Amino acid sequence: MRSRVAHFLTIAITAFIPWFIVLAAMGATSDFSGLFFLMLHYALVVLLFGIAFAMYFRGHPGEQPFTVMVSALISLFVFEFVFVRFVSYGGGVSLTYLDWIVPLFLIAATVYGTGKLFK
Numbered sequence: 001m002r003s004r005v006a007h008f009l010t011i012a013i014t015a016f017i018p019w020f021i022v023l024a025a026m027g028a029t030s031d032f033s034g035l036f037f038l039m040l041h042y043a044l045v046v047l048l049f050g051i052a053f054a055m056y057f058r059g060h061p062g063e064q065p066f067t068v069m070v071s072a073l074i075s076l077f078v079f080e081f082v083f084v085r086f087v088s089y090g091g092g093v094s095l096t097y098l099d100w101i102v103p104l105f106l107i108a109a110t111v112y113g114t115g116k117l118f119k
Contacts, residue, residue: 011068012075014056018048019079038098045103049110057118065115072111073104
């Protein structure tokens, strides 16, 4: 059995890659109109986290989807905190409910659903 730290770090790395790509895409498309920007953001979140965690669950078939989802969400909170606190120059603070909570729900549902699909 793997250690809990190694287990968590594997999930955190899996969550970091799509998070970083979505963050870069948000920066590149921030000039788009509001509705198009949001729909693109949501689509990227579902697509990229779906691909990343499909690969994760394929390589770790015995993992529990709920545990992986919670670990991924904790990782994302840490990434966001570090980014907003140390990297961002206040740009992330003005984001709305639609920019934070809906994607978080989509990520949770995608990770859990992918885990259930591969279980």
